[in-house]
Structures are given as C-alpha cells and as structure tokens.
Amino acid sequence: MCRRFLLILTVGWWPGYYPSDPWWWWSSASWNSLANFASVPTDPIYVDYGVNVVYEGDTVYVDDQPVSAEQYDKPMLEAAANVEQPPPPLPPSDPNQPTEWMPLGVFALAQEDRGDAVMFFQLSINREGTISGAFQSTITNDIRPVAGQVEKASQRAAWRVGDNTETIFETTLGNLTQDVSPIAVHFGNSRAQTWLLIRMPEPAPAGQPQKLPEAPKSPPPLESPKA
Amino acid sequence: MVGDWEDADKGDNLTVRSQYSWARGANFLTRNVTVKRGAETTLEGWQIIGWDPIESRIRSWTFDDAGGFSEGRWTQEGNRWLQRETGVTADGSRTGADNTFSKISDDRFTWESNNRILDGAPQPSIGQIEINRVKEHRCHVSTISSYPDRGVVARLLSF
Numbered sequence: 001m002c003r004r005f006l007l008i009l010t011v012g013w014w015p016g017y018y019p020s021d022p023w024w025w026w027s028s029a030s031w032n033s034l035a036n037f038a039s040v041p042t043d044p045i046y047v048d049y050g051v052n053v054v055y056e057g058d059t060v061y062v063d064d065q066p067v068s069a070e071q072y073d074k075p076m077l078e079a080a081a082n083v084e085q086p087p088p089p090l091p092p093s094d095p096n097q098p099t100e101w102m103p104l105g106v107f108a109l110a111q112e113d114r115g116d117a118v119m120f121f122q123l124s125i126n127r128e129g130t131i132s133g134a135f136q137s138t139i140t141n142d143i144r145p146v147a148g149q150v151e152k153a154s155q156r157a158a159w160r161v162g163d164n165t166e167t168i169f170e171t172t173l174g175n176l177t178q179d180v181s182p183i184a185v186h187f188g189n190s191r192a193q194t195w196l197l198i199r200m201p202e203p204a205p206a207g208q209p210q211k212l213p214e215a216p217k218s219p220p221p222l223e224s225p226k227a
Numbered sequence: 228m229v230g231d232w233e234d235a236d237k238g239d240n241l242t243v244r245s246q247y248s249w250a251r252g253a254n255f256l257t258r259n260v261t262v263k264r265g266a267e268t269t270l271e272g273w274q275i276i277g278w279d280p281i282e283s284r285i286r287s288w289t290f291d292d293a294g295g296f297s298e299g300r301w302t303q304e305g306n307r308w309l310q311r312e313t314g315v316t317a318d319g320s321r322t323g324a325d326n327t328f329s330k331i332s333d334d335r336f337t338w339e340s341n342n343r344i345l346d347g348a349p350q351p352s353i354g355q356i357e358i359n360r361v362k363e364h365r366c367h368v369s370t371i372s373s374y375p376d377r378g379v380v381a382r383l384l385s386f
Contacts, residue, residue: 111341111352115309115325118342119349135347139313139323142347164348187351 024091025122026202027103031177037102038129038150044174045155045225049182052222055192069192073170077186079149080158081165086132086147089124101126104176107197109169109183117198121146121169123159123176135161154225171197172225228256231361240265244361254278276301293317299326306330320346334360
C-alpha cells in the first residue's frame with residue numbers, strides 16, 4: 001500500500017491512468033466545484049485556529065463561546081480515528097467517466113517561522129466525504145496513507161496518518177480550497193497545536209520556471225463551524 | 228558551550244541537565260545529558276559534536292540509554308544554530324526533528340524543537356525553553372585553556 005502512495009507523491013504518475021496529466025494530484029479545488037462534487041450546499045466556512053476557534057486545555061472557544069473540547073471534538077476525532085482506510089485516490093481510467101476522487105492538492109504541513117517544510121500531504125475527497133491521500137516526511141522518508149472524513153453539515157474535515165489514531169489533523173473544507181490556511185493538529189485528546197497547510201504548486205515541466213501561486217492579500221471571512 | 232547547563236523550567240518537575248566538555252585534543256565536544264523527574268533519573272544520553280571536513284559543517288551523534296540513537300547536521304544563522312536530527316528508537320521507529328539553539332548570552336541560550344516526527348507521525352512541537360549555565364560548575368570552562376589551538380567546533384560554538 002505504501003509503495004502505491006509513494007508513487008503519488010514522488011512520481012506523480014500512475015501507470016495506466018492519465019498519462020497525459022502526471023500532476024493530477026496537485027490540482028486545487030475551487031469552492032464551487034468542491035461544494036458541487038461533495039454535495040455541500042452552504043457557503044464555505046473558513047477557520048483561523050487560534051483566532052475564532054481557540055483551544056485552551058479542555059475548553060474550546062468558538063467565537064468566544066466556551067465549549068468543552070470533548071463535546072466539540074470527540075465525534076470528529078473518533079470518526080477520523082475509526083474510518084476505514086480508503087483506497088488510493090486515482091483519476092478515472094477513462095477521462096469521459098465521472099471521477100470518484102477530487103484532488104484537493106499537495107500541501108506542506110509547517111509552522112510559521114519554524115524553518116523549511118519537511119512534511120507534506122496529498123489530499124483528495126470522494127462524493128461521500130471520505131478523505132484519502134498520502135503523507136510524506138522528507139526528513140525520515142516515511143510515507144503513510146491518509147484516511148479521514150468530512151462532516152458535511154459543519155464542513156469540518158479530519159484525518160489521520162497511517163494507523164496512528166492519536167494524532168488527528170482537523171480543518172474545514174473551505175480552508176482546503178485556500179493556498180495557505182491554519183490547521184489544528186490534535187495530539188491525543190488534550191493537546192492541540194495550530195500549524196499551517198501551504199499549497200505546493202504543480203512542479204514545472206523540465207527546463208521551465210516554477211509557477212508560484214500569488215500570496216493571499218487578505219484572509220477569507222471567518223465563520224466558525226458549530227459542534 | 229563547555230560547562231554545566233540546566234533547563235530553567237521547573238513547572239513539570241522535569242530537570243534536564245547537560246554537561247559539555249572537551250574530549251582530548253579539543254576537536255570534539257562531548258555532552259552528557261540527564262533527565263530527572265524529581266530525584267529520579269528517567270533518561271540519560273551522550274552526544275559527540277564535531278567538525279565534518281568533507282561536508283564543512285558541524286555534525287553530532289547522540290545515543291540514549293533506552294537504545295535510541297540519532298545524528299544531526301548543524302547550520303548557523305546569526306546567533307542561532309539549527310540542528311536537523313534524524314535517528315531511530317530502540318524499537319526501530321524512525322525519528323526526526325529540527326532543533327534550534329539561540330544564544331542569548333554567554334550564560335544563557337534557548338532551545339526549541341519543531342518538525343518532530345516519530346514512526347511516520349508528526350509530534351507536538353516543543354516551544355522555547357530557556358537553558359542557563361549552572362554557575363557552580365563553571366570550573367569546566369578552564370579545561371578549554373588546556374588546548375590553546377582549539378579546533379573549528381570551539382570557534383563556532385562559542386557559548
């Protein structure tokens with residue numbers, strides 16, 4: 001299984017699938033296309049962890065209103081920990097067929113002002129809201145599959161890496177359409193740290209300059225998902 | 228860095244004490260580190276820091292009493308040193324971290340650890356911890372003067 005995910009992140013090409021587009025997994029999703037694909041009818045919800053969703057011990061402040069962390073997070077964390085490992089997200093073998101998975105892109109997982117990014121996600125979603133993809137650490141060369149779930153009503157998305165059910169990554173679908181967005185990383189049931197997801201541009205063809213996304217000029221309007 | 232250093236944060240009842248000294252010839256720094264919870268020693272480790280003339284950089288090799296070991300490559304940025312460390316635990320899990328040492332004065336520096344990974348899973352970052360020289364053990368500094376022609380490590384890690 002890991003070998004197959006390795007191909008996604010390092011080769012970007014899957015034998016027999018979309019040979020004309022080796023960078024399919026790098027594609028980003030606009031909110032409208034994602035909402036239509038995953039049948040999420042509402043406007044996008046963007047969260048800035050540490051601003052409108054703040055973790056303090058056993059309490060989460062959602063728009064300054066205290067909620068117990070267990071009440072707010074437990075269902076999401078359990079769903080991400082227990083979801084069955086989905087298959088690798090592949091483009092359809094026939095481009096005329098509807099796609100089972102929509103790629104959300106390749107993201108660096110980093111912290112602000114904490115050096116070079118060394119951890120990366122490829123994330124994709126299917127119509128049921130299941131998240132699949134891969135995680136890679138370039139320090140240790142670890143490759144792990146990703147498994148997760150989106151709660152469509154709140155648009156909260158949470159996933160785990162491999163078999164590790166202690167560390168859960170949480171953000172919103174709206175955040176996953178952005179080039180840079182905060183993400184809550186839950187370590188066990190009691191510790192959450194705010195990290196960043198930074199979209200990685202599709203690698204440039206050999207000999208051509210890398211095309212970098214424009215830096216966002218203003219943050220998206222914040223709205224907090226309810227428990 | 229030669230001398231005794233201690234973590235200033237006593238809130239968690241953990242004490243991390245490091246003793247840096249020169250190995251014979253002053254080409255390698257050796258570090259003994261002891262982690263205590265209260266009076267009980269919970270971890271002991273050993274580190275050797277030296278200059279790699281091929282890579283032209285400082286490198287380090289660390290071993291702990293639980294059977295894990297790691298190696299680090301050091302990069303300087305002003306008063307800060309970044310140590311990128313990779314290793315294994317006794318059970319065969321791969322580890323990785325970016326550790327930053329920031330010199331505040333001759334007797335004080337901060338340490339923080341980010342991009343931590345264990346067995347393929349990101350780990351919580353450790354925020355800045357202040358490390359202070361233990362004054363009563365400053366006698367270790369005198370050992371430097373035993374080596375008038377100190378090596379690259381001594382010139383670079385001058386705290």
